[in-house]
Amino acid sequence: xxxxxxxxxxxxxVVYVVGIVLFLSLxxxxxxxxxxxxxxxxxxxxxPMETGGWHGWLxxxxxxxxxLIKEDIIPAAADxxxxxxxxxxxxxxxxxxxxxxxxxxxxxxxxxxIGVYYVIAVTSLVVIGILMAxxxxxxxxSMYGAMRSAAQMISYxxxxxxxxxxxxxxxxxxxxxxxxxxxAGGFWNWYVFRTMPFSLIAFVIYFWASLAEVxxxxxxxxxxxxxxxxxxxxxxxxxxxAMFFLAEYGxxxxxxxxxATVFLGGWYAPFPFLDIIPGPIWFIGKTAFLVFVQMWxxxxxxxxxxxxxxxxxxxxxxxxxxxxxxxxxxWVVLKG
Amino acid sequence: xxxxxxxxxxxxxxxxxxxxxxxxxxxxxxxLQSYKQAALTLRDDPDLAFQSLMSLTGLEWPxxxxxxxxxxxxxxxxxxxxxxxxxxxxxSVPTLSDVWTIAEWHEREAYDLVGMTFAGHQDLRRIxxxxxxxxxxxxxxxxxxxxxxxxSLTSEPPKTTHE
Amino acid sequence: xxxxxxxxxxxxxxxxxxxxxxxxxxxxxxQMILQMGPQHPATHGVLRLELKTDGxxxxxxxxxxxxxxxxxxxxxxxxxxxxxIPYTERMDYLAGMNMALSYVLAVEKLRExxxxxxxxxxxxxxxxxxxxxSHCVAIGTFALDIGAWTPLLYLFQVREHILDLLEELSxxxxxxxxxxxxxxxxxxxxxxxxxxxxxxTYMDPxxxxxxxxxxxxxxxIERLAHVGVMSQDVALQxxxxxxxxxxxxxxxxxxxxxxxxxxxxxxxxxxxGAGEQGTPGDCWDRYIVRVREMEESLKIIRxxxxxxxxxxxxxxxxxxxxxxxxxxxxxxxxxxxGELGIYLVSDGTDKPYRVKARSGAYCSVAAVPAISLGGxxxxxxxxxxxxxxxxxxxxx
Numbered sequence: 001x002x003x004x005x006x007x008x009x010x011x012x013x014v015v016y017v018v019g020i021v022l023f024l025s026l027x028x029x030x031x032x033x034x035x036x037x038x039x040x041x042x043x044x045x046x047x048p049m050e051t052g053g054w055h056g057w058l059x060x061x062x063x064x065x066x067x068l069i070k071e072d073i074i075p076a077a078a079d080x081x082x083x084x085x086x087x088x089x090x091x092x093x094x095x096x097x098x099x100x101x102x103x104x105x106x107x108x109x110x111x112x113x114i115g116v117y118y119v120i121a122v123t124s125l126v127v128i129g130i131l132m133a134x135x136x137x138x139x140x141x142s143m144y145g146a147m148r149s150a151a152q153m154i155s156y157x158x159x160x161x162x163x164x165x166x167x168x169x170x171x172x173x174x175x176x177x178x179x180x181x182x183x184a185g186g187f188w189n190w191y192v193f194r195t196m197p198f199s200l201i202a203f204v205i206y207f208w209a210s211l212a213e214v215x216x217x218x219x220x221x222x223x224x225x226x227x228x229x230x231x232x233x234x235x236x237x238x239x240x241x242a243m244f245f246l247a248e249y250g251x252x253x254x255x256x257x258x259x260a261t262v263f264l265g266g267w268y269a270p271f272p273f274l275d276i277i278p279g280p281i282w283f284i285g286k287t288a289f290l291v292f293v294q295m296w297x298x299x300x301x302x303x304x305x306x307x308x309x310x311x312x313x314x315x316x317x318x319x320x321x322x323x324x325x326x327x328x329x330x331w332v333v334l335k336g
Numbered sequence: 337x338x339x340x341x342x343x344x345x346x347x348x349x350x351x352x353x354x355x356x357x358x359x360x361x362x363x364x365x366x367x368l369q370s371y372k373q374a375a376l377t378l379r380d381d382p383d384l385a386f387q388s389l390m391s392l393t394g395l396e397w398p399x400x401x402x403x404x405x406x407x408x409x410x411x412x413x414x415x416x417x418x419x420x421x422x423x424x425x426x427x428s429v430p431t432l433s434d435v436w437t438i439a440e441w442h443e444r445e446a447y448d449l450v451g452m453t454f455a456g457h458q459d460l461r462r463i464x465x466x467x468x469x470x471x472x473x474x475x476x477x478x479x480x481x482x483x484x485x486x487x488s489l490t491s492e493p494p495k496t497t498h499e
Numbered sequence: 500x501x502x503x504x505x506x507x508x509x510x511x512x513x514x515x516x517x518x519x520x521x522x523x524x525x526x527x528x529x530q531m532i533l534q535m536g537p538q539h540p541a542t543h544g545v546l547r548l549e550l551k552t553d554g555x556x557x558x559x560x561x562x563x564x565x566x567x568x569x570x571x572x573x574x575x576x577x578x579x580x581x582x583x584i585p586y587t588e589r590m591d592y593l594a595g596m597n598m599a600l601s602y603v604l605a606v607e608k609l610r611e612x613x614x615x616x617x618x619x620x621x622x623x624x625x626x627x628x629x630x631x632x633s634h635c636v637a638i639g640t641f642a643l644d645i646g647a648w649t650p651l652l653y654l655f656q657v658r659e660h661i662l663d664l665l666e667e668l669s670x671x672x673x674x675x676x677x678x679x680x681x682x683x684x685x686x687x688x689x690x691x692x693x694x695x696x697x698x699x700t701y702m703d704p705x706x707x708x709x710x711x712x713x714x715x716x717x718x719x720i721e722r723l724a725h726v727g728v729m730s731q732d733v734a735l736q737x738x739x740x741x742x743x744x745x746x747x748x749x750x751x752x753x754x755x756x757x758x759x760x761x762x763x764x765x766x767x768x769x770x771x772g773a774g775e776q777g778t779p780g781d782c783w784d785r786y787i788v789r790v791r792e793m794e795e796s797l798k799i800i801r802x803x804x805x806x807x808x809x810x811x812x813x814x815x816x817x818x819x820x821x822x823x824x825x826x827x828x829x830x831x832x833x834x835x836x837g838e839l840g841i842y843l844v845s846d847g848t849d850k851p852y853r854v855k856a857r858s859g860a861y862c863s864v865a866a867v868p869a870i871s872l873g874g875x876x877x878x879x880x881x882x883x884x885x886x887x888x889x890x891x892x893x894x895x
Contacts, residue, residue: 043652140533144555144876217646218718226541226644227880302719303646305877306555359826360608387735390831391840391857406829406840406857410735410751417829438738441865449572464565464894473573474853 020098028249029060031291038295070238075138078235082136087236087243089129094250096122101257102176104267104279115176116168119258120161123213126251127153130222130232133244137235145231148306149215149222155313156212156219162321163206166199166328167191167262180266187270192263198328203263205317205324207290210255212309214248217298219309256290257283339364339416342384349377353418363404363417371420372430378407378418379435385409386416389436394446396475401427401452405439422452431457449474530558533876537566541644541880544890546864548879555875560868564861564893571895575854580606580820581680583854587841588674590856591892593636596622596629596665597834598892599678602854604759605830605841610823612681617810619761621683624695624803625665625675626760627796631702632661633835634789634796637887641786642713644884645722650713657705660698667691681816692804699801706794714790723786724777727870727882731780737866741837741859743886746772746788747780753833760832765802767795782885789887821849836860836887856895860888 033048036059040047052058074083099122100115102108112118127150134146170191171179183190192203212219223231233244260266264286267279304312337345339362343355352370356363366374378386386407395402400421408415422429431454432439443454444463451472454460462469470481480489536547545566551559571590575583587602588595600622607614635658639651662672667688669677677684713719729739731747744751752769754762770791772784825847831840837859846852863886871882 039648043649044656045652140531220646221877226646227877229540299649301647302642302713302716302722304718305722306875308718308721359824360611361826361828363827388738390738390740390838391829391842391855393842393853393855395844395853404827404842406842410749413756415829436738437736437869438862438865441861462565464568466565473570474576 021095024095024098024250024253025246027253028246029064031249031252032063032245033057033060034292035295038292039299042296042299064242067242068239072238072240073235075235077138079136079138082132083235084240086129086133086136087240087247089132090126090247091129091243091250093122093125093129094247094254096125097251097254097258100176101254102180102261102266103283105177105181107280108177111175111177114174116164116174116179116258116262119254120157120164123251123254124153124157126247129247133236134232137232139235141229142232142234145222145228145234148228149232151306152212152215152219152221152309155310156209156317159205159209159313159317159321160213162318162325163202163209164258164262165325166202169325169328169332170194170199176261176266179262180268183265184268186272187265190263190265195328195331198324198331199263201320201324202328203259205321206259206263207293209313209317210259211294211297212313214251214255214294216248216252216294218301218303220298220303221306221309252291252294253287256294257287259290260286337383337412337414342378342414342416345381345383346374346377349381351377361417363419366418366420368420368422368429371418372432372435374418375405375432375435378416383412385411387411389432389439389442390415392432392439392442392446394450394452394474396450400424401429401450403429403446403452405432405442427451428453428455430455433457448472451475535876535879537563541883542890543640543883543888546883546888546890546893548867548883550876550879552876555877557871557874557876557879560871560879562864562867564864564890567890567894569891569895571856572854575851577850579849580823580851583851584679585674585676587856588676589891590858590895591633591834591836591839591860591889592673593889594629594633594835595673595675596625596678597633597832598839599675600626600760601830601832601834601839601841602843603678603680604832605828605843606680606820608830609826609828609843609845610680610817610820612815612817614682614815615810615812616761616808618682618812618815620803620807621687621812622678622760623762623765624800624807625668625677627799627803628661628664628695630835631793631796631800632658632665634793635661637835638709638786638789641881641884641887642719644880645719647713647716647719650709653705653709653712657702660701664691664694664698667694679816680820682814683812686812692807695800695804699797699804702793702797706790709790714787720776720783722877723783723881723885724781726777726782726874726878727885728778729780729785729866729870733866733869734780737869738862739837739859739866740862741833741835742770742788742792743785743837743859743863745770746785748772748774748784753831753838757831759830764806765799767798770795782881785885785887823847823849831857834859836889836892837863839892858892858895860886860890860892863888864893 037047048056048059050056051062074080097119099110100112100118130149131146134142167179168174171182173179187193191199215222233241236244260283267283269275269277269282340355343353343364346353351374352367353374354365356365378384386409388408390406390408392403392405395404400423402419402421404417404419406417420429431443433443443457444461446452447460448462448464449472471478482490530551530553533550533552534547535550536542537545547563549561549563550557571586574586583602584599587598590598635654639654642650665675666672668691669675729747731749734744734747734749748771750769750771755769770788772779772788774784776783823845825845827844829840829842831838839859840857842855843851844853867883871879
């Protein structure tokens with residue numbers, strides 16, 4: 001018999017990674033279906049109803065198959081290597097965020113002691129992929145999309161990071177698991193409701209800024225269909241386009257999951273007696289709710305303009321975040 | 337004011353213009369020399385105050401070309417049609433694009449479709465048809481070219497393949 | 500196996516530009532030429548705008564039109580007078596009734612036909628219905644270009660009701676051929692007026708709903724107020740008419756000030772822009788004028804339903820249009836996208852000698868460069884959407 005002992009860690013890691021990729025794909029499939037349904041019902045129509053019988057539940061599978069067998073077009077004037085590489089880079093950026101998401105106390109890729117810091121770092125990786133896609137497409141609209149995206153993500157990184165610092169300060173740790181553990185015992189212990197109103201403001205700022213981070217409406221300027229055709233993925237088709245799509249839904253999940261972790265008590269139930277329901281269900285449920293809110297906003301609000309986007313970031317979110325941080329710091333010092 | 341009064345007003349200002357009482361709509365006919373002056377007077381005279389050019393059309397008649405312009409004065413609530421004619425050998429009339437800006441586009445259209453030219457026009461290019469189109473379709477003797485780049489323009493009946 | 504054809508795509512600057520570049524002169528400066536259209540989601544068809552951009556700021560705009568040119572004026576010369584009507588409806592395919600009305604009125608004026616009251620009332624009724632349908636698309640696509648998806652679908656529901664009504668009336672949903680020279684194709688079906696009344700009741704709460712959803716949305720106002728301001732002076736210089744002219748605060752509506760087809764019998768208020776959220780004549784004004792115009796149209800429809808006189812709609816249709824009087828006529832009507840003027844010249848034969856259609860949207864496109872320089876690309880998208888062009892009408 002081969003001794004598995006030395007490889008056990010590796011095997012567990014591989015299984016976990018495969019599991020996460022599978023989960024991400026399944027979630028993206030579900031999210032596309034949900035997005036259509038949400039859009040449909042908001043717009044007073046039904047959305048997909050045919051494929052698969054019950055409310056078109058097979059629609060995402062049909063779409064996935066369609067995308068897989070579609071002709072893969074690479075523009076003649078594109079930078080082929082970068083063009084092919086970009087979607088995977090974007091996808092990796094979003095996948096890497098999953099490593100530190102605590103689905104439950106012991107269901108986490110790696111409980112880094114710098115978990116929050118790590119997430120902020122790896123989600124910025126997406127920018128490089130998007131810039132690469134925009135540049136390699138050799139299309140002016142793509143380039144505009146990429147530039148907008150870079151400007152937007154770099155700007156909104158700051159309010160995101162500052163808002164995330166508030167729970168970190170309150171918990172005194174950057175480890176995701178410890179942050180969640182500090183919120184145990186009912187919804188009144190969740191960070192969003194402690195130190196009212198500062199943490200609530202931080203949560204709101206985080207949520208809006210994270211919309212900009214993942215290029216969702218009303219901050220979907222990089223891919224603004226009516227302005228930039230489709231922004232940085234104008235020239236992509238088939239499976240490469242699907243990778244961007246997968247990454248977008250992956251990103252949506254990641255930013256919502258972080259919000260659920262650091263503000264909404266992670267895997268803990270709102271009332272202690274509900275803890276009999278397993279943690280991952282609470283965690284995914286909270287995240288899915290935030291994802292739903294993201295969709296809700298997308299189908300309700302118009303899009304901002306570039307200068308207004310920057311205005312909101314630098315002149316509203318940023319000062320508020322700083323003031324917030326200061327006041328929470330004071331609160332922590334006085335209390336502790 | 338009626339078109340007839342407008343005509344008298346122009347004539348009293350020393351502009352060579354004649355009134356044509358055609359049915360149902362009358363028009364004022366300017367000469368090539370008085371055309372521009374008439375347009376300026378129509379726009380600037382406080383009693384006439386034609387603020388806007390509504391339409392400008394090029395027409396081909398058997399003996400001459402003609403430009404018909406419809407003007408409106410919102411302030412005075414009157415409308416008038418002014419015309420100018422030019423010979424077939426030199427289909428050129430003065431431009432109105434410096435009187436009413438929109439004339440620029442209407443004149444480009446007349447150039448494109450009727451083949452008239454407008455002296456003093458800054459940007460006389462084709463507007464509706466491609467730059468390299470041959471001929472001017474609204475001329476009465478126009479016959480379309482056979483090919484434009486790779487596209488055949490003659491209509492052939494579709495080939496039927498079934499026996 | 501089929502042989503693949505090598506396609507050569509010219510890369511980079513043209514030879515002349517290369518010459519300049521090799522001498523160390525940058526022919527573009529810091530600016531970039533950007534082709535917006537003809538295949539671009541925000542150009543409402545096939546408009547091409549050649550932009551010069553400095554970053555996202557637009558410094559020069561050259562519109563190119565003609566991609567949807569269907570030779571209306573040429574075709575009109577080679578068909579008989581009644582045969583022109585279907586072609587007019589294909590100009591602004593969103594408002595076919597209004598297009599046909601202008602042409603029909605021109606022929607009637609030339610032929611000196613006086614139609615009876617029922618024909619006039621029905622014409623007003625269908626034109627106003629069509630105007631609401633047309634404004635629904637205008638507002639819906641406007642919102643879409645600003646990034647709000649949902650209003651489009653809501654407005655299309657309203658439009659669907661109107662198209663159903665008009666389909667029941669004429670058999671077609673967009674290209675009706677219902678208004679005929681000297682009358683109408685046929686009388687209305689039984690109970691149709693009641694259905695129109697039902698539609699009015701259905702439509703009433705829709706406009707407050709739209710206002711709540713979109714008109715007074717903070718982001719929407721921020722995007723549109725002070726953007727693309729068209730002064731009255733510019734509007735007059737460019738011959739802008741219709742809602743775009745009224746949005747500048749210029750109080751002129753042909754239906755009230757130069758009534759045709761019996762519009763003087765209706766009580767309604769032309770809507771003008773007042774710069775409520777920004778400057779008079781900005782994009783938001785152009786938007787809200789259309790929304791309020793729908794309410795006014797609804798008023799006219801109600802009145803038309805109430806006063807619907809009896810009569811024969813085919814009474815005055817001429818037996819033959821072989822012999823037309825010689826002469827020329829210019830008739831304009833208030834179409835949803837500005838005045839549609841038909842300049843008709845007859846040489847006495849059964850075919851028009853010359854037909855010129857002066858369209859409101861044509862002038863609006865011409866004015867785009869004048870009102871959008873110095874804005875961002877996103878502003879340009881808003882402006883093109885706000886002037887509400889249908890390329891079918893621009894190119895004819």
